Amino acid sequence: MAHARWEQRLQDLLEYERGFWSRGISGIAGVDEVGRGPLAGPVVAAAVVLAPGTFVQGAADSKRLSAAVRERVFPEVVHVASAVAVGAASVREINRLNVLEATALAMRRALGRLSMIPEHVVLDGLPMRGLGRAHDAVVGGDALIHSVACASIVAKVVRDRLMRRLALRYPGYGWERNAGYGTRDHLDALRVLGPTAHHRELSANHQLDLGLLTAAPD
Numbered sequence: 001m002a003h004a005r006w007e008q009r010l011q012d013l014l015e016y017e018r019g020f021w022s023r024g025i026s027g028i029a030g031v032d033e034v035g036r037g038p039l040a041g042p043v044v045a046a047a048v049v050l051a052p053g054t055f056v057q058g059a060a061d062s063k064r065l066s067a068a069v070r071e072r073v074f075p076e077v078v079h080v081a082s083a084v085a086v087g088a089a090s091v092r093e094i095n096r097l098n099v100l101e102a103t104a105l106a107m108r109r110a111l112g113r114l115s116m117i118p119e120h121v122v123l124d125g126l127p128m129r130g131l132g133r134a135h136d137a138v139v140g141g142d143a144l145i146h147s148v149a150c151a152s153i154v155a156k157v158v159r160d161r162l163m164r165r166l167a168l169r170y171p172g173y174g175w176e177r178n179a180g181y182g183t184r185d186h187l188d189a190l191r192v193l194g195p196t197a198h199h200r201e202l203s204a205n206h207q208l209d210l211g212l213l214t215a216a217p218d
Contacts, residue, residue, distance in 0.1 A: 029118035030147025038180035104130035
């Protein structure tokens, strides 16, 4: 009975990919990004292509996994995938373009660095204008499509490792814990220490909302 349940779960998790594999389309690139919402650090995207029938034990939506599990599953994804690549958009590019266009740029870079040209691309969320190629977009895809789940893990692990390295150069902001997101300790540090070169530009209204500026008196 347990084996039958596992087989059913496996079929469910690979349902999206199996629809293409059954038609002879094997090069399916799952794409996901991490880092649209933080106050500091880049946007990082990953693209993962799995060979037909490939399943990575433990891979799921990265937001539902602990950091320890993500670190354990990450090398397995890299080992078993047909191709894995990562792309990023810097804070300077986010400030110049806006975070949505920078996300598309990071995804284009990840896809362009794959060791193979994918026959089909699927990403988590809404359709991405500026991706530069035809693709499917599935809301909640990181929980529904196995290759996208694997990409979410790769992107999250790579970005978290980067933020931990930056935390050594810029202590006090808690990036080793908050990965650049607007947590209380990060906001408190911004008020005391001010922004770094790795902080994104915020509008005055946004800074007011975050409590980083005091509204002018009437």
